[in-house]
Amino acid sequence: xxxxxxxxxxxxVILLCAFxxxxxxxxxxxxxxxxxxxxxxxxxxAGGMFELGFFKPGQLSNYYIGIWYSKQVVSESTVxxxxxxxxxxxxxxxxxxxxxxGNLVLFNEAKTLVWSTDLNSATSSGSVxxxxxxxGNLVLRAGSSNNTSEPLWQSFDHPTHTWLPGGRLGFNKITxxxxxxxxxxxxxxxxxxxxxxxxxxxxxxxxxxxxxRSKQYWTSGSWDESxxxxxxxxEMRLNYIFNYSYVTNENESYFTYSLYDPxxxxxxxxxxxxxxxxxxxxxSSKQWNLFWAKPRQQCDVYAVCGGSFSSCNxxxxxxxxxxxxxKPNRQRDWDLQIYSGGCSRKTSVQCGNATSTNGTGDGFxxxxxxxxxxxxxxxGYALSIKSCRSICLNECHCTAYAYDSIDGCSIWHGDILNLxxxxxxxxxxxxxxxxxxxxxxxxxxxxxxSLVIAIVSIFTGLPLVIFGYYLWKKTLxxxxxxxxxxxxxxxxxxxxxxxxxxxxxxxxxxAIIAATNNFAEANKLGEGGFGPVYKGILAENQEVAIKRLxxxxxxxxxxxxxxxxxxxxxxxxxxxxxxxxxxxxxxMILIYExxxxxxxxxxxxxxxxxxELDWGGRFRIIEGIAQGVLYIHKYSRLKIxxxxxxxxxxxxxxxxxxxxxxxxMARIFGINQIEAxxxxxxxxxxxxxxxxxxxxxxxxxxxxxxFGVLLLEIVSGKKNAAFYRFEHSPTLAGWAxxxxxxxxxxxxxxxxxxxxxxxxEALKCxxxxxxxxQEAPADRPTMSSVILMLQGTDSTSLPPFKEPAFSTHRNSxxxxxxxxPTIFSHNTVTxxxxxxx
Numbered sequence: 001x002x003x004x005x006x007x008x009x010x011x012x013v014i015l016l017c018a019f020x021x022x023x024x025x026x027x028x029x030x031x032x033x034x035x036x037x038x039x040x041x042x043x044x045x046a047g048g049m050f051e052l053g054f055f056k057p058g059q060l061s062n063y064y065i066g067i068w069y070s071k072q073v074v075s076e077s078t079v080x081x082x083x084x085x086x087x088x089x090x091x092x093x094x095x096x097x098x099x100x101x102g103n104l105v106l107f108n109e110a111k112t113l114v115w116s117t118d119l120n121s122a123t124s125s126g127s128v129x130x131x132x133x134x135x136g137n138l139v140l141r142a143g144s145s146n147n148t149s150e151p152l153w154q155s156f157d158h159p160t161h162t163w164l165p166g167g168r169l170g171f172n173k174i175t176x177x178x179x180x181x182x183x184x185x186x187x188x189x190x191x192x193x194x195x196x197x198x199x200x201x202x203x204x205x206x207x208x209x210x211x212x213r214s215k216q217y218w219t220s221g222s223w224d225e226s227x228x229x230x231x232x233x234x235e236m237r238l239n240y241i242f243n244y245s246y247v248t249n250e251n252e253s254y255f256t257y258s259l260y261d262p263x264x265x266x267x268x269x270x271x272x273x274x275x276x277x278x279x280x281x282x283x284s285s286k287q288w289n290l291f292w293a294k295p296r297q298q299c300d301v302y303a304v305c306g307g308s309f310s311s312c313n314x315x316x317x318x319x320x321x322x323x324x325x326x327k328p329n330r331q332r333d334w335d336l337q338i339y340s341g342g343c344s345r346k347t348s349v350q351c352g353n354a355t356s357t358n359g360t361g362d363g364f365x366x367x368x369x370x371x372x373x374x375x376x377x378x379x380g381y382a383l384s385i386k387s388c389r390s391i392c393l394n395e396c397h398c399t400a401y402a403y404d405s406i407d408g409c410s411i412w413h414g415d416i417l418n419l420x421x422x423x424x425x426x427x428x429x430x431x432x433x434x435x436x437x438x439x440x441x442x443x444x445x446x447x448x449x450s451l452v453i454a455i456v457s458i459f460t461g462l463p464l465v466i467f468g469y470y471l472w473k474k475t476l477x478x479x480x481x482x483x484x485x486x487x488x489x490x491x492x493x494x495x496x497x498x499x500x501x502x503x504x505x506x507x508x509x510x511a512i513i514a515a516t517n518n519f520a521e522a523n524k525l526g527e528g529g530f531g532p533v534y535k536g537i538l539a540e541n542q543e544v545a546i547k548r549l550x551x552x553x554x555x556x557x558x559x560x561x562x563x564x565x566x567x568x569x570x571x572x573x574x575x576x577x578x579x580x581x582x583x584x585x586x587x588m589i590l591i592y593e594x595x596x597x598x599x600x601x602x603x604x605x606x607x608x609x610x611x612e613l614d615w616g617g618r619f620r621i622i623e624g625i626a627q628g629v630l631y632i633h634k635y636s637r638l639k640i641x642x643x644x645x646x647x648x649x650x651x652x653x654x655x656x657x658x659x660x661x662x663x664x665m666a667r668i669f670g671i672n673q674i675e676a677x678x679x680x681x682x683x684x685x686x687x688x689x690x691x692x693x694x695x696x697x698x699x700x701x702x703x704x705x706x707f708g709v710l711l712l713e714i715v716s717g718k719k720n721a722a723f724y725r726f727e728h729s730p731t732l733a734g735w736a737x738x739x740x741x742x743x744x745x746x747x748x749x750x751x752x753x754x755x756x757x758x759x760x761e762a763l764k765c766x767x768x769x770x771x772x773x774q775e776a777p778a779d780r781p782t783m784s785s786v787i788l789m790l791q792g793t794d795s796t797s798l799p800p801f802k803e804p805a806f807s808t809h810r811n812s813x814x815x816x817x818x819x820x821p822t823i824f825s826h827n828t829v830t831x832x833x834x835x836x837x
Contacts, residue, residue, distance in 0.1 A: 031130040036098035047134040054092035058188030062088030080162040084115040085190040104130045117153045136164045163268040170199050170254020184272045195274035217302035218295045219695045231776040235292035274301035299420045306339030308415030324365050325440035347437035363441045369429030373418045382409035402432045408561045504568045505580035512582050543594035559664030560588045567663045574628030576661040597652035605719050615757035617656050618714050624658040630783040633700050639669040644683045645706035686720045690805045701777035708772025715765050717750030733773045733804035767798050775805040
């Protein structure tokens with residue numbers, strides 16, 4: 001028997017050993033220099049929690065280097081980090097992950113570098129190794145260092161779509177590097193998607209969700225250090241599971257969290273559909289349990305249905321559908337809830353009023369009950385749905401329009417993004433008309449008359465039509481002349497269509513010019529953001545206040561139409577009464593009942609006049625304003641958020657009864673609507689609540705905040721805007737807070753009434769004012785509660801309050817739009833801020 005070793009076999013064993021030596025690390029959790037990882041090889045953390053290697057998501061043919069939970073921990077494949085998410089490789093066996101020149105690097109099958117830790121040679125000099133920890137953190141360390149040394153590089157500093165316990169998400173002040181969680185492109189593609197979570201760069205210590213790194217659609221609210229939660233994430237109050245903390249120093253600011261029970265498996269991820277989700281693994285059911293998700297409704301994610309001409313249905317688990325007349329660009333993507341491809345037209349439309357080859361032009365499909373997109377243009381001069389339709393039809397790039405008696409005519413150009421249906425119990429929803437080809441519009445077909453009958457009808461009816469048109473034009477001309485001279489009472493609102501129960505008169509411009517003596521300067525009462533206000537005398541010596549839209553105003557047609565159609569429907573003793581309007585020769589004018597004592601700020605902040613306001617008068621004004629705000633929030637036919645409560649918008653009649661005015665910035669809410677967002681922040685800085693000034697979020701609590709500021713102004717006789725440039729306190733509330741803390745609350749009360757007021761009543765008002773200006777909307781009372789507290793006799797039963805919002809300069813900087821400078825008025829003039837968010 002020949003026992004001499006076979007030379008070919010020995011050579012094969014040597015080659016195999018060499019191959020294994022060059023591809024497998026000595027330690028199962030480590031990649032060392034001169035070793036590499038490829039093919040099906042992986043490394044596993046010391047405790048077996050996480051695994052790193054090549055993976056292929058879904059049905060894609062590409063491969064990525066990633067970290068996922070090991071099978072012994074989570075039976076479902078769950079990737080938590082991806083290295084080369086932007087540049088995949090096609091052959092995992094020919095691609096290599098290894099240590100080179102002090103960096104962890106990935107070469108593809110063509111030996112091209114596709115990913116690297118990208119450390120400079122000075123930082124990574126010497127021997128290094130990559131270690132996968134049980135926390136899911138991949139760290140690059142100096143080869144001779146111990147496990148407690150600071151890593152040269154770590155994946156926790158470069159998260160992709162998942163934030164693991166122990167990881168940080170914040171901002172490095174030295175490198176100006178912000179850590180972001182960025183969603184996958186879709187359920188099968190790890191490439192960076194459109195949704196991201198990051199720490200806000202203002203002083204609110206909050207997180208924001210953004211679409212396309214520009215459009216903010218959710219915020220966590222500010223960080224409450226005392227309770228260790230974000231104000232708008234109440235689920236964090238269940239802190240027996242998670243321990244959240246915020247760290248800030250001269251080098252960095254970040255949030256981190258840990259688990260009280262290390263045996264739990266939990267992760268925070270941003271989904272491909274734009275929700276931030278906290279998930280916990282349930283071993284009993286072998287599935288991930290959703291602990292909380294923000295936004296709560298999938299349809300609240302901006303552009304969740306991807307491309308244009310699609311709509312989200314909140315009652316169907318956030319499912320999307322193409323609008324009538326449109327089809328998915330990629331049907332398989334829609335079947336997998338991957339909506340990035342959007343929808344396209346089934347039939348092309350003509351341009352403008354052009355007719356198609358068969359003689360029919362474009363039309364519009366009615367899409368009912370929709371929450372409308374934001375990128376609209378307002379056409380205030382379109383006073384009917386018919387004229388609004390005509391405007392859209394004649395503009396080549398107009399793709400949709402909507403019309404109602406409140407907002408008037410809205411036009412959209414280009415793609416229609418972010419359409420969604422309201423929830424079932426929410427009556428709010430409007431009809432939008434989407435441009436479509438005639439062949440896609442279902443029309444009721446009439447029986448065609450014979451050609452002979454048609455010709456006879458035309459020739460016999462045409463003279464009658466011409467004669468009728470002549471009479472109509474003649475009558476209309478007389479009516480216009482009569483209206484221009486004297487004014488008429490109409491039964492339709494100026495925007496058309498909706499019954500005007502108040503029978504709002506429309507005055508002619510001549511009558512207005514005569515009433516104001518051609519807008520004489522001597523008749524001018526003041527000027528606001530809308531424009532100048534004049535005293536006028538109409539027929540029968542009726543005194544009125546006439547507000548004229550200024551050509552230089554930051555406001556315009558939208559505010560005019562808003563106030564015209566909104567305040568005409570409100571009837572309350574503490575709301576100013578609108579008597580009529582004038583729309584003529586490009587003039588926009590509103591006529592109100594005349595208030596002989598002008599606006600509250602004229603009496604309150606003028607040292608020579610404030611003595612007319614004794615404490616009894618001030619308290620009645622406070623109660624009256626509260627009653628007026630409660631009415632528009634709860635008891636009027638429309639639920640309204642005023643958005644611009646301030647002293648200059650409170651008018652005083654002859655008996656010093658307050659009347660809330662200027663509803664040009666007001667917004668109507670649905671009956672069951674709690675809050676909303678806007679891309680058009682309007683109002684006066686100092687009266688704006690934090691969530692509104694920074695993020696455009698508003699609710700009833702915005703008006704409550706403004707009322708709180710106004711209440712403190714009435715008690716103190718001091719103007720909030722006067723504090724803005726003070727170094728020690730940027731707001732009136734901050735100044736009052738400092739005095740209150742020191743037991744000097746009496747000094748907040750205006751000196752002119754301090755000795756004669758009811759001290760308990762005045763201090764109670766200050767207390768209520770502090771409650772109204774709390775940072776978190778949830779901490780502020782409703783107006784119903786405010787009135788109960790004002791009318792109550794036991795001030796000791798009032799709830800406690802926290803430090804007011806904006807009480808220090810660190811809280812006073814509003815977030816800035818990425819496209820438009822953020823400019824607020826620091827005086828009492830209302831301004832509008834269109835923000836491209």
